[in-house]
Amino acid sequence: MRAILGALAGAVVLFVWGFVFWVQLAWTLDGLRALEPAQEEAIVATLQANIPETGVYYFPGMPTHGKDLSDEEGKRRTEEWTARHEAGPLGTIVFNAQGRSVQDPVVFIRGFLINLIATILVSIVVIMAGAGGAGFGKRWMIVLIFGLGASVTTHLVQWNWMYVPTDNVIMACIDTVVGWALAGLAIAAIIRTPKARTK
Known part of the structure; x- marks a missing residue:
């Protein structure tokens, strides 16, 4: 029961923190700019005229992907692409052809469920650590490390390979790490074992 309560509490904390961060704080960090x-x-108008359907697009696009070209033609196109890549600009477009409701309840429900799945996974690790006698501090550190790992394997990967600007990555890392640090307080406080309670 404590495991379930801990995971639920952690998910609620993540959800509330996400609301506070993205509604109140993120816009002060200048990592996401509105046109x-x-x-x-x-x-x-340009996107609608040139992008046929919902999807993720990047530019400059690789001219040889999925195409049967002669060696000479492939080399020529690759050289042209290399020149465009080095000259810039570079970009990734996440394009949705259809609009969405601003306050779509499905998005909020789905967001909470995603948080819950994540807190269940980390709670399993916390339970195993608690069985080994880990105290509150160690249980909290497990959750914090989970958040740090999530930032490294998502935000920093995008920063390196997709050239996502540093200020945007910093903003995203703050959201993730602080969110899990707060969720960890709830999870570590609720999920205890007899051995952990003697600490």
Whole structure:
């Protein structure tokens, strides 16, 4: 029962922290910038005219992927692509052709369930550590390390390979690490074992 309560409490903390961070704090970090109305109108018109369907697109696109080309033609296109890549700009576009409700309850429910799945997974590790006699501090550190690992394997990977700007990555890492640090307090306090309680 404590495991279930711990996972639920951790998921609630993550959900509330996410709301506070993205509604109140993220915009002060300048890691996510909104386009001006005129810019948005021009760019949206271009995207709608040139992107056929919902998907993730990148540019400059590799000209040889999925194409049967002669060695000479492949080399020529690769050289052209290399020149465009080095000259820039570079970009990744996450494009949704259809609009979505701003307050879609499905998105909120799904977001909470994602948090819950994550807290269940980390709670399993905390339970095993507690069985070995880990005290509150060690149980909390397990959850914190989970958050640090999540940041490294997601945000830093995107920073390295996808050239996501550093300020955006810092913002995302703050969200993840602080969220798990707070969730860890709830999880570590609730999920205890007889051995851990004697500490």
